Amino acid sequence: MLELKNLVKSYRKILALDHFSMSVEQGQLFGFVGPNGAGKTTTMKIIAGLISPDSGSMIFNGEDALKSSNLRKQKIGYMPDFFGVYDNLKVSEYMEFYLDIYGYYGKGAEKKGQELLDLVGLSTKREMFVDHLSRGMKQRLCLARTLIHDPELLVLDEPASGMGPHSRREMKEILRQLCGEGKTILISSHILNELAELCTNIGIIDSGTLIMQGSIEEIKQQQKAANPIQLQLTQGTEEALKVLKEHPLASNIASKAGSINFSFSGEKEEEAQLLTALIYAGAKISSFKRDEGSLEALFLRLTKNSELEDLEPEELESKVEYEVLKSSL
Numbered sequence: 001m002l003e004l005k006n007l008v009k010s011y012r013k014i015l016a017l018d019h020f021s022m023s024v025e026q027g028q029l030f031g032f033v034g035p036n037g038a039g040k041t042t043t044m045k046i047i048a049g050l051i052s053p054d055s056g057s058m059i060f061n062g063e064d065a066l067k068s069s070n071l072r073k074q075k076i077g078y079m080p081d082f083f084g085v086y087d088n089l090k091v092s093e094y095m096e097f098y099l100d101i102y103g104y105y106g107k108g109a110e111k112k113g114q115e116l117l118d119l120v121g122l123s124t125k126r127e128m129f130v131d132h133l134s135r136g137m138k139q140r141l142c143l144a145r146t147l148i149h150d151p152e153l154l155v156l157d158e159p160a161s162g163m164g165p166h167s168r169r170e171m172k173e174i175l176r177q178l179c180g181e182g183k184t185i186l187i188s189s190h191i192l193n194e195l196a197e198l199c200t201n202i203g204i205i206d207s208g209t210l211i212m213q214g215s216i217e218e219i220k221q222q223q224k225a226a227n228p229i230q231l232q233l234t235q236g237t238e239e240a241l242k243v244l245k246e247h248p249l250a251s252n253i254a255s256k257a258g259s260i261n262f263s264f265s266g267e268k269e270e271e272a273q274l275l276t277a278l279i280y281a282g283a284k285i286s287s288f289k290r291d292e293g294s295l296e297a298l299f300l301r302l303t304k305n306s307e308l309e310d311l312e313p314e315e316l317e318s319k320v321e322y323e324v325l326k327s328s329l
Contacts, residue, residue, distance in 0.1 A: 004056070005057045008055045008056055009046065009051070020039065022205075024184060026184055027182065028185070030187070033203070047076065049076070077151030079142055081157040098148055099113055119177075134167070153185075156185065202216060228264070229264050229271070230261055240283040243274075243281045249265045
C-alpha cells in the first residue's frame with residue numbers, strides 16, 4: 001500500500017531522514033518506533049503531505065503520492081502528537097465545524113458525527129466543552145476528526161502519549177476495531193513494548209534510518225537470537241567451561257554456582273551441536289536455553305543516542321521550526 005524509498009530531509013544542519021526506506025502493507029497495524037529525534041514525526045508529516053522531502057519517493061497504492069497532494073488529502077488521515085482543539089466549543093460543535101469543512105451538512109453531518117463519536121466512545125460527551133475533556137478524551141476526539149473523510153491509511157503520531165492506563169486501553173481497542181474494519185494504521189511511539197502489544201508489524205528508526213522491520217514474531221526471534229544462553233548444571237562445570245572457552249562462537253562466559261551464562265552467535269543447529277559437545281565432555285546439564293530478555297532491551301541495543309534524543313517533543317519542535325526559519329532567511 002505505502003512504500004517510502006530513500007527519503008532525505010534536512011533542517012539546515014540537522015539531517016532528519018537519511019535515505020529512509022520503509023513499506024506498509026494493506027491491513028497492517030504498523031508500529032513505528034524510535035527515540036525522540038529519530039525522524040518519526042518528519043516521516044509522518046511527509047506521508048501526510050505537510051512537508052516535502054529533499055529527495056526520495058513515496059508510492060501509495062501504485063501512484064506517486066509526492067506528485068499528488070489530492071491523493072494524500074483524500075486517502076490519508078493524519079493525527080499529530082500535538083493537536084489543536086477549540087476549547088470554547090462543545091464536542092458536538094467541534095465535530096460540526098470539521099464536518100462542514102469536509103462537505104457534510106444537515107442530517108448527513110449529524111449522522112456522520114454521531115457515528116464517529118460512538119466509535120471513539122464520546123457520544124455521551126456531546127454537550128461538554130472541549131476544555132473540560134480529559135487528555136485521553138481530547139485525543140479520541142481528534143481521532144474522530146481524523147476519520148471524517150474515511151481515509152484508507154491512518155497516520156497517528158504517538159496517539160497514546162500522556163494517557164493513563166485506562167485511556168491507553170480504550171485507544172488500543174478503538175485502533176484494533178478500525179484495523180478489523182479494513183483500515184491500515186501507522187502508529188508511532190518511542191516505547192517498543194507498548195507497540196508490540198498492539199501492532200502486527202514493527203519498524204525501528206534511528207538517526208533517520210530504518211534499522212529493522214518485520215512482524216512481531218520476526219522481531220522477537222531476532223531479539224531472542226541476540227540474547228545470551230543460560231546453562232544450568234548439576235556437575236561438570238569445569239568440563240563445560242573448557243568446551244565453551246575453546247568454541248569459536250562462544251564469548252563473554254560467566255560462571256557462578258552451577259550456572260554458566262555466555263553469548264553465542266550460532267544458529268539453532270549450532271546450538272544443538274554445542275549441547276552435544278557439552279554432554280560428551282561430561283557436563284550434567286539440567287537446563288540449556290536462551291535468555292528471554294525483552295523487546296525494550298533490543299530497542300536500546302539497536303538505537304544510538306541521536307543528536308536530538310534527549311529533547312522533549314516541544315523543544316524538538318521549536319528547534320526544527322527555528323532551523324526552518326533560519327534557512328528561509
